Amino acid sequence: MARLGMLIDLSACVGCAACAVACKMENQVPAGASRLWIREREVGTFPNLTVEFRPEQCNHCENPPCVPVCPTGASYQTPDGLVQVDYNKCIACGACVAACPYDARYINKKGYADKCTFCSHRIAKGQQPACVETCPTYARVFGDLDDPNSEISKTLKAAGRQDVLRPEMGTRPKVIYLNAPSKKGLTQEVTRHD
Amino acid sequence: MxxxxxxxxxxxxxxxxxxxxxxxxxxxxxxxxxxxxxxxxxxxxxxxxxxxxxxxxxxxxxxxxxxSPARWRFSHVxxxxxxxxxxxxxxxxxxxxxxxxxxxxxxxxxxxxxxxxxxxxxxxxxxxxxxxxxxxxxxxxxxxNTTRPLWNSMMLFLFPITALLMVLAVALLLGSEWARRWESWAAVLSLGLLVAYPFTLPEAARTHLLHEGLLGYALAGLLIAVAALLFRNPRWAAALGLAGAVGLRWVLVMVGQFQSPGL
Amino acid sequence: MKLERRSFLKLSAAAVGAVSVGGAATLVSRAKAAPWYTQEVRQVFSICENCFWRCGIKASVVGNRVYKVEGYKENPKSRGMLCPRGQGAPAQTYDPDRLKKPLIRVEGSERGAGQYREATWEEALDYIAKKMLSLKEQYGPESIAFFGHGTGDGWFVDFLPAAWGSPNAAKPSVSLCTAPREVAAQYTFGRAIGGHEPIDWPNTRYIVLIGHHIGEDTHNTQLQDWSQARKNGAKLVVVDPRFSTAAAKADRWLPIKPGTDTALLLAWMHVLIAENLYDKAYVQKYTVGFEQLAAHVKPYTPEWAEKETEIPAQVIREVAREMARHKPKAVLPPTRHTVWYGNDTQRMRALYILNALLGNYGREGGFYIAMPPYLEKYPTPPLPLEPNAGGCSGPAKAESEPEGYKPRADKGKFLAKSTAIQELIEPMITGKPYPIQGLFAYGINLFHAIPNVPRTKEALSKLDLYVAIDVLPQEHVMWADVILPEATYLERYDDLVAVAHKTPFIELRMPAHEPLWDTKPGWWIAKELGKRLGLEQFFPWKDIEEYLDTRLQSVGLDLETMKQMGTMVQNGKPWLTDWEKENTLPFGTLSGKIELYSEALAKAGFDPLPVYEPPEAAPEGFYRLLYGRSPVHTFARTQNNPVLMEMEPSNSVWLNAEEAQRLGFKAGDYAYLVNQDGVREGPVRVKATQRIRKDAVYITHGFGHKAKGMSLANGRGASDSYLQTRYTLDPISGGAGLRNNYVKLEKAPAPRLKSVVQILKERRA
CATH class of the missing domain: 1.20.1630.10 (Formate dehydrogenase/DMSO reductase domain)
Structure with missing residues (x-):
């Protein structure tokens, strides 16, 4: 069985949001909800600056906190390691939304929880997820992490710095970020008290 | 930024x-x-x-x-x-x-x-x-939900205890005298938990609680405190305790939907 | 788990059975209607219209709706990828705010009051034709001006005015955008740069971007190529007063003082020549005027430039040496929008000359030589005038008008042959050199493109006829006498798009479905109007299919075949070596070589070598107003697109964090921008940032709409265009330098507006 994952090269990403719009169109995501968004953050002081453009979406965690809390089995992991929602089993209780450390899920008004599926309907047809296919900066690679010959495995092997979001949560995300622009790794929100 | x-x-x-x-x-x-x-x-x-x-x-x-937005779909029952x-x-x-x-x-x-x-x-x-x-x-x-720091393991105590405070208060209001002693205890315990709770929080979560829920939290605390200490009039104590417990649960559910910092 | 569940279910079979008698119907009820991609999807080739880049796309259509567009591999523009604007573009077609029927301004109502009555196409077109003919009678055909932008503008800005006999046809993409770089390229290389900047990105090793916002302007192919270049290890230097997205990816960022770019370019030339680092063989073989150039740049030392640009001399020297080390695979690509300070043709000349010193024009890793594809016109009787709205403009030469036709109304104000759109506004007010009494506006946004909006409004109020052809009720559209609602790009054919490229190509736009509402494609409107104007002989085609089929036959194709291909690619001649094999050179200058020293400019009375002019200083207490692009928006045309507006609902004003603190602005505060002439825009959110110098502020272009009929766009953010009440005319190209406008910030309340998401949710409900 495959172990599907995605990597995003932050040194390539310009935060143009082509992926986010492609996702919105492909999946007809309702207004006010997102399956994919860009976080843009500056680091440093003039003129020694970097900017991190960071697309975020469901991480399809290997240890997904959203799955065990589901009371009906609607949230589940596929044999390929994707975290999915069976819309017909979902009661929209919001337990999975609460459990997700990445704000990746939302409740669709039609009565189910929803989120990035890695475009499973496209994968099934042998296509790439919409965000990967459209990316004009070649920042995204999607594929089987278990196949040593896949582009994603080869890229990861050759890569320098690798990061995931919130590693301390123990979720083991399968969206992997390469080349974070800051030497300290992925940026984090500085909480302000103003 | x-x-x-x-x-x-x-x-x-x-x-x-x-x-x-x-x-x-x-x-x-x-x-x-x-x-x-x-x-x-x-x-x-x-x-x-x-x-x-x-x-x-x-x-x-x-x-x-x-x-539930899924209320007309019974297939999940x-x-x-x-x-x-x-x-x-x-x-x-x-x-x-x-x-x-x-x-x-x-x-x-x-x-x-x-x-x-x-x-x-x-x-x-x-x-x-x-x-x-x-x-x-x-x-x-x-x-x-380990990702929501306001919902820490204190919830395991706060929710059952405040639930007991609520129902014992209702029992008192219904005139069941046996509830009196227990209601006081529940109020005292609730108050203790309420006072201790902010200290069990990581700083960001505490700041969020004080920013977003201070009024509700303080009001609930005040009501429960009065209920715990106002022994003279058990009916009043019960009513205030009930209100305080309702408020506390409400605040915790609403304000607690705070994602932990780190993104 | 599965087994357990099954046994559990067996145990409760009785209970389930009992309940399901009542619930049988709902048992099968599904949560989700079948998504579009599970239905029967047609794929239709087209060309994106959410910017001028014109990527080839494949639209996925179900019934009368396009759900998704994608690039396709065979198209040299998209190559299977699309930018956010392209991805989101279909949402415009289904925008409920669209213009749906022809409208005629209520008789007696004032222009700009927005009072209209619905009309049939017959009535609207008859009305226009009658007015046009009477204007022609009274003032001559040149009294009607034709402005336009977009793929369909060929019908209304090139073809119709040439057939009608008016030289006053103009596109904002010339004098408000590319004119200086195109004119400078003609004077230097004798060739156009063209719509698609011909940089050989994949092979380049060293890139210097000057005010070039790759990543924020998301020109699809360019962004792909630039990313590829960086993946291939090319070094990147970004010169910009602002830490742009490109700067964020750069190896070096040079935060230059705004307006001093020419000084930097001259100093770089100085170092290359003084240190003998330029490509001698190339310069000798392909250029003229090196001796004059060497003498000219001698005084422009890095130390001199440091005082002007505030970039350390040492850094200037280092970058020049690094450039030289990578030559000829070091390149300084020209930006698209080059109308900055008014002396812009000279700056662009300096840029090209520097490139020539690096020996990169026509060589791998530098500029490739773009060739247009072979494609013949549809045969018509000769048009009275030559279309000259332009894009690319030739060098000035003696130019005369055909017998009986007047010259352009802007002629004599500047050297270039192409029309400067902003110079045609004045004659509408003054009647000098002759009256312009009628105006067509196709696709162009008059208020968000042409500087000095109050003047434009005055001009509009004086016209005898003003026709707007558009898709949305933009503010300027609601001033027109007649509004013609055009079908969007997904609902119409357009003329073939022929792209000059490394591999020249032709691409097709065909409709994905019938036009919605009572809208019509541009080609139909032009032909119907032509018929009513007595120009029928110039529109001999039966319909667009026949027109396209005829043109395609000139390249051995037909329309049906092209519909299956989308794009037809031809061979180019990208390198000097390709030309030398045929014993020619690509340079169309008088000397036949790259002209470092321009004899033609000297003869016309201009500096034959680029001269630096310091920018004028900002008034006390004001910041220089810089502007640029958002990756998810194009100009002022996407701010009503629900998908793109959800991505970015407003612009914000970038203000240096220290300045923000000094002025008392906190992150998230709002400000009014007030310019040097007292024009106020906003409220707009303040972005207090480290990413900009202290002497300038920056906003993205296209926001600040004041169009009541555009429910998402109206009132969000601030418009840079409204704040550009002044411009500095470039005497060579006719470009309008827009960066000599200044603003100060005043505290403002947060605007009281429904959020975009709120409006969209209410629409759905």
Missing amino acids: TEFYSLPNTGEFWHWTNALHFVLVGLAGGMALLAAILTLRQHPERNRYLWLAALLIVLDLFVLWAE WLFLGLHPSAPIWWGAWGLALSLVATLAVVLKPWVGFLRRIPEQLPGLLLLLGSLVALAYPGFALAV
């Missing part, structure tokens, strides 16, 4: 209807516990509380149904029959269902013949079990 193209789903996912559920389920579970104990002790007031418990459970289930022990909501559903069945088994005796053949101790024990699950489940449903 952080900017976004499109936004992560950081908005409120549980709304006032859900907060209402967290109050009702406390009342239902707590009332079921009182009813179970009274039934097991063959207390003369037990029927009143069994009825109350049944009513609150039904009301809570109705609220859950009415607020049987899905609870699957085994999902890692999901507190699954336990909660079973706890409430069991409690409802057990209460009905006792209160419907006068009308349903075969129920009379069952000794009251059996549904009493089942009700005890169900009510304990129903009492415990809200705290677990929140505490299980």
Whole structure:
């Protein structure tokens, strides 16, 4: 069985949001909800600056906190390691939304929880997820992490710095970020008290 | 400075209807516990509380149904029959269902013949079990979300204790004198937890609580404090304790939907 | 788990059975309607219209709706990828705010009051034709001006005015955008740069971007190529007063003082020549005027430039040496929008000359030589005038008008042959050199493109006829006498798009479905109007299919075949070596070589070598107003697109964090921008940032709409265009330098507006 994952090269990403719009169109995501968004953050002081453009979406965690809390089995992991929602089993209780450390899920008004599926309907047809296919900066690679010959495995092997979001949560995300622009790794929100 | 193209789903996912559920389920579970104990002790007031418990459970289930965007799709009802022990909501559903069945088994005796053949101790024990699950489940449903720092393991104590405070207060208001001592204890315990809780929080979470929920939290604390200390007039104490517990649960559900920093 | 569940279900079979008698119907009820991609999807080739880049796309259509567009591999523009604007573009077609029927301004109502009555196409076109003919009678055909932008503008800005006989046809993409770089390229290389900047990105090793916002302007192919270049290890230097997205990816960022770019370029030339680092063989073989150039740049030392640019001399030297080390695979690509300070043709000349010193024009890793594809016109009788709205403009030469036709109304104000759109506004007010009494506006946004909005409004109020052809009720559209609602790009054919490229190609736009509402494609409107104007002989085609089929036959194709291909690619001649094989050179200058020293400019009375002019200083207390692009928006045309507006609902004003603190602005505060002439824009959110110098502020272009009929766009953010009440005319190209406008910030309340998401949710409900 495959172990599907995605990597995003932050040194390539310009935060143009082509992926986010492609996702919105492909999946007809309702207004006010997102399956994919860009976080843009500056680091440093003039003129020694970097900017991190960071697309975020469901991480399809290997240890997904959203799955065990589901009371009906609607949230589940596929044999390929994707975290999915069976819309017909979902009661929209919001337990999975609460459990997700990445704000990746939302409740669709039609009565189910929803989120990035890695475009499973496209994968099934042998296509790439919409965000990967459209990316004009070649920042995204999607594929089987278990196949040593896949582009994603080869890229990861050759890569320098690798990061995931919130590693301390123990979720083991399968969206992997390469080349974070800051030497300290992925940026984090500085909480302000103003 | 952080900017976004499109936004992560950081908005409120549980709304006032859900907060209402967290109050009702406390009342239902707590009332079921009182009813179970009274039934097991063959207390003369037990029927009143069994009825109350049944009513609150039904009301809570109705609220859950009415607020669900999936309410016209019943295909999921049987899905609870699957085994999902890692999901507190699954336990909660079973706890409430069991409690409802057990209460009905006792209160419907006068009308349903075969129920009379069952000794009251059996549904009493089942009700005890169900009510304990129903009492415990809200705290677990929140505490299980390790990513929401305001919902820490204190929830496991705060929710059952405040539930007991609520139902004991109701019992007092209904004139059950046996509740008086227990109500005071529940109030004192609730107050203790309420005072201790902010100190168990990581700084970012505490700051968020004080920013977003200070008024509600302080008001709930004040009400419970007065309830815990105003022994002279138990009715007043009960009313204030009830209000404080409702407020506290409400604040914790609404303000606690705070994502931990780190993104 | 599965087994357990099954046994559990068996146990409860009785209970389930009992309940399901009542619930049988709902048991099968599904949560989700079948998504579009599970239905029967047609794929239709087209060309994106959410910017001018014109990527080839494949539209996925179900019934009368396009759900998704994608690039396709065979198209040299998209190559299977699309930018956010392209991805979101279909949402415009289904925008409920669209213009749906022809409208005629209520008789007696004032222009700009927005009072209209619905009309049939017959009535609207008859009305226009009658007015046009009477204007022609009274003032001559040149009294009607034709402005336009977009793929369909060929019908209304090139073809119709040439057939009608008016030289006053103009596109904002010339004098408000590319004119200086195109004119400078003609004077230097004798060739156009063209719409698609011909940089050989994949092979380049060293890139210097000057005010070039790759990543924020998301020109699809360019962004792909630039990313590829960086993946291939090319070094990147970004010169910009602002830490742009490109700067964030750069190896070096040079935060230059705004307006001093020419000084930097001259100093770089100085170092290359003084240190003998330029490509001698190339310069000798392909250029003229090196001696004059060497003498000219001698005084422009890095130390001199440091004082002007505030970039350390040492850094200037280092970058020049690094450039030289990578030559000829070091390149300084020209930006698209080059109308900055008014002396812009000279700056662009300096840029090209520097490139020539690096020996990169026509060589791998530098500029490739773009060739247009072979494609013939549809045969018509000769048009009275030559279309000259332009894009690319030739060097000035003696130019005369055909017998009986007047010269352009802007002629004599500057050297270039192409029309400067902003110079045609004045004659509408003054009647000098002759009256312009009629105006067509196709696709162009008059208020968000042409500087000095108050003047434009005055001009509009004086016209005898003003026709707007558009898709949305933009503010300027609601001033027109007649509004013609055009079908969007997904609902119409357009003329073939022929792209000059490394591999020249032709691409097709065909409709994905019938036009919605009572809208019509541009080609139909032009032909119907032509018929009513007595120009029928110039529109001999039966319909667009026949027109396209005829043109395609000139390249051995037909329309049906092209519909299956989308794009037809031809061979180019990208390198000097390709030309030398044929014993020619690509340079169309008088000397036939790259002209470092321009004899033609000297003869016309201009500096034959680029001269630096310091920018004028900002008034006390004001910041220089810089502007640029958002990756998810194009100009002022996407701010009503629900999908793109959800991505970015407003712009914000970038203000240096220290300045923000000094002025008392906290992150998230709002400000009014007030310019040197007292024009106020906003409220707009303040972005207090480290990413900009203290002497300038920056906003993205296109926001600040004041169009009541555009429910998402109206009132959000601030418009840079409204704040550009002044411009500095470039005497060579006719470009309008827009960066000599200044603003100060005043505290403002947060605007009281419904959020975009709120409006969209209400629409759905």
